[in-house]
Amino acid sequence: MAVIMKKELTKSEHTHLWNDFRGGSRDAFSRIYDLFSGDLYRYGYNLVRNRQVVEDCLHELFLHIHEKREKLGPTDNILFYLYRALRRRLLDTVGRLNKLDSDDYLFTDAAFLVQPYERTLIESELVERQKELVVMALNELPKRQKEILYLVFMKGLTYPQAAEVMGISLKSVYNTINIALTTLRSGVRASFESKGAFLSCISLLVSFLLAIRLL
Numbered sequence: 001m002a003v004i005m006k007k008e009l010t011k012s013e014h015t016h017l018w019n020d021f022r023g024g025s026r027d028a029f030s031r032i033y034d035l036f037s038g039d040l041y042r043y044g045y046n047l048v049r050n051r052q053v054v055e056d057c058l059h060e061l062f063l064h065i066h067e068k069r070e071k072l073g074p075t076d077n078i079l080f081y082l083y084r085a086l087r088r089r090l091l092d093t094v095g096r097l098n099k100l101d102s103d104d105y106l107f108t109d110a111a112f113l114v115q116p117y118e119r120t121l122i123e124s125e126l127v128e129r130q131k132e133l134v135v136m137a138l139n140e141l142p143k144r145q146k147e148i149l150y151l152v153f154m155k156g157l158t159y160p161q162a163a164e165v166m167g168i169s170l171k172s173v174y175n176t177i178n179i180a181l182t183t184l185r186s187g188v189r190a191s192f193e194s195k196g197a198f199l200s201c202i203s204l205l206v207s208f209l210l211a212i213r214l215l
Helices: 011-022 026-047 051-067 078-097 116-121 128-139 143-154 159-166 170-195 202-210
Strands: none
Touching (some): 011 026, 011 078, 026 051, 026 078, 051 078, 128 143, 128 170
């Protein structure tokens, strides 16, 4: 079944595209690479700030799934499937190279930025200064909190999927997100009060989270 290339795929489209790929379709493999390699690279680079390592692992990952496609399991979320595989491959590679302490390095320097083409998604009430203050608050979060927010809010993974990608318990995901959002609420409120800004509703903060990406 042909799948139209677009920004977001439905679960059914994910399933059909993945099954076409597992069945040997070259077009499906090309679509998967075109649709998801950019997101995978950005996620990998936020995990390991080494472009060569990320590029090598990404290349190896696509080579591996192409060679083993007939043995791969089904999925209705290809990005989740590939995030999990890339994260494991990166951490294994970093551990073998012994260049970085992988536990301490994850998302250390990751930054939340507003993409130009996504600015229209942010509610008009959230003025430019308010956006800057929210970005500052996001960037001050601990690295694990930023990674979980990225996977859940920015990439649309479910809590169980985020837990599986990161190799932590579902309870840890819930707790970490609750702590992160509580910290953001208090931090943003304090910044807004001190800077003379105003956040009309916490839903704007959630809208903001849904409208940004990690680079």
